[in-house]
Amino acid sequence: MNLKVISKATVVNQYLPKKLTAKTTVTAFAPSNIALCKYWGKRDVELNLPLNSSLSISLGHLGSHTRISHSDSGGDVILLNTKEQALDSSFSRKILDFIALFRRTQPLPLIIDTRNNIPTAAGLASSASGFAALMIALNDFFDLQLDKPTLSAFARMGSGSASRSVFSGFVRWDMGEQSDGMDSVASQLDSHWPGFCIGLIKVSSVQKPVDSRSGMARTIKTSNLYASWPAQASADLLSIEAAIKNKNFSDLGQSAEKNALSMHATMMSAWPPLVYWLPESLAVMHKIWQLRSDGIAVYFTMDAGPNLKLLFESSAKKILEIEFPDMEIIQPFGNE
C-alpha cells in the first residue's frame, strides 16, 4: 500500500510544540484490552499500521498505571512493578525509544514507573495498556495538548493494540489508509453492556516461543491462507459492531470466536507451523463446544498464545464458575 517508509519521528514531530515544557510529576492509567476482532498483520512495520481494522473490549480498571517524574540520579530510571529494570533490557529500550520521540533532544532525565494490575492468572499482554498509559502520561508531562485520536495514533507506534487502550468500553481501531498512519486510530463505541463477562483461563504461563510481531511476519510471508484474512476480519468487525449495537450476545460470541479461530488458522498454515495451542487449550475448547451444545451461551477468543478468554453474560456466570473453577472473571461494565 504505502511504498515509502516514514519514520515515527517524522510523523510525531509535526504534532509537537516548538519548545517543550515539563511538569514535575504526572500519572496516567490505561486499561488492558481484549480484541474481539483481532489485529493480525501489518502493512507498515515501522508505524505498526495494520492490514485490517479491529475491535476490542477494554478491561475497566485492569491495566497499567504509569508515573513520570524527574530523575535526580543523573540518568533515566525505568521501573516495572516497582522493580528497577536494566536500561539495556528489551523492556527499557522500547520505552526509552518511545520517550525519545517526545522529549527529543531535551537532556532531562526521567523516572518512568509502570505498574500493571492485570491479574497474574490472566496471560494478558501488558504492552497495549503500557504504551497507552505512557502516551497519556507523556502528553500530560510535556503538556503536548494532543487530542485523543492523536494519542491513539502515537500509542500505536509503541504497540499496535495500544491504539485501542487509550479508550475504555468497546473500541474500534480503524486501519486507515494514509501512509503516515494518522487516520489509523481507535475510537470508542457509544455502547454500554452491563453483565458482559470475560473469563480468563490460563493454561500456561510459559513465555510463548514466537512473539506476536514475529508471528505476524511469518504468517504473512508463508501462509497462503492469510490472503483471505483481511476480508474475513472486515466481515467479522461489521458483525461484531452490529451485535454490540443490538446487544445480541450469540451473534457477538459467534463472530468473535470465528475471528479468533480464523486468525489461528492463518498461523497454522504458516511455515514453520505456528501453533500456539497446547493440548490443554484444545481441551478447554472442546469443553466450551460441549457446553454450548448443552445450551449455555459461552464463546471464546484467543490471542497469539495458549490461554483462552471466555465470553458470556452474567446469567451464565454461576454455571461457568462451577465448570471452570480457576477462571478469573472480569466485568468491564459491572453487573446489571
Next chain:
Amino acid sequence: MNLKVISKATVVNQYLPKKLTAKTTVTAFAPSNIALCKYWGKRDVELNLPLNSSLSISLGHLGSHTRISHSDSGGDVILLNTKEQALDSSFSRKILDFIALFRRTQPLPLIIDTRNNIPTAAGLASSASGFAALMIALNDFFDLQLDKPTLSAFARMGSGSASRSVFSGFVRWDMGEQSDGMDSVASQLDSHWPGFCIGLIKVSSVQKPVDSRSGMARTIKTSNLYASWPAQASADLLSIEAAIKNKNFSDLGQSAEKNALSMHATMMSAWPPLVYWLPESLAVMHKIWQLRSDGIAVYFTMDAGPNLKLLFESSAKKILEIEFPDMEIIQPFGNE
C-alpha cells in the same frame, strides 16, 4: 464450474457394453492410500469431482479384498469382514447403489464379500480401497473391459479418494475440467522410494462427529479462508511431486505437513468450528516439532480425524519406534 448436474448412470452407461455377461466368481484387491496433498472440497457432489488435484501414497498390501459371486439365496448378500450386513444399512446401500450402475436391470443376485486388512490401530478410512476394489471386481465380473483411467473415474463416484486406490505407489489424481468428470482421474507416478515409512498413530477410535463429506460442505459454505485453499493445494502438489522425483525427503515432508495443516485451518475457520484434533493429537504434533528441532526428519499428515500419520525414512525408524512405541509402521516400497 459445471452448471448442469450429470448423473452417475448417464456417465457410466456410455462405457458399458450393450449386453452384460457375468462370470461366476471374481476377486480383486485395492490398497488403502494416504494423501500427501489432500482432496478437500467438491465442485460436483454427484460425481465427487474435486476443487483441487491431490496426491497420495498407497499402502502396499494393506487395503480391501473384494469377492463377487452369484447368490442363490434369491437376494443380494453383503459381507464386511465376514459379517453379513443388513441390506438397509448405510454401508450396504452405498455398495448396492454403486453396483446398480453396472448391473443395471439384470436381476442376478450377488454376494459382495469385502475384507479389509487395514491395521485396526490405523484410524484409516476404508472407503477408498473398498470402492476401488469393488470397481476392479465389477469390471472383471461383468467383463466390462474398462481401462485403468476409466476404472479410476468410476471408483471416484463411489468415494472421491477411491480414484487413487486403483493404483499403487505414489498416485496423482488430476482434478479435471469436464462436467462428466472423465478427465478427473488418477495415475501412478513413475517413482519407487525404498525406505519411505508411514507411521500410524491412533489417538482415538471414536467415530468422528462430522464425516468428511459434511465437513467439506460446511467448510466451503462457511469458511472465508477456504477461498485460498485450491491455490495452496495446487502449489503443494507441485512441490510434493518434485520432491518425489528428486527423493528430497524434507521437501516432501514440509509440503505434506503444510498441506494437512492448511486443510485443517480451513475447517477451523468454518462455523460451527470443525476441529477434528483432540488434545492428544496436539501433544503428538508438539512432540514431532520438538523431534524435528532436535534434527530428526519426521513430518506428519492428518485427515479429517484426530489420528496422525507420521512420514519419515527408514534411517529414522529406530529412534521413532522408541519415541512412539505404539506406532504402527508401514513401508509401501519395502526397506532399502
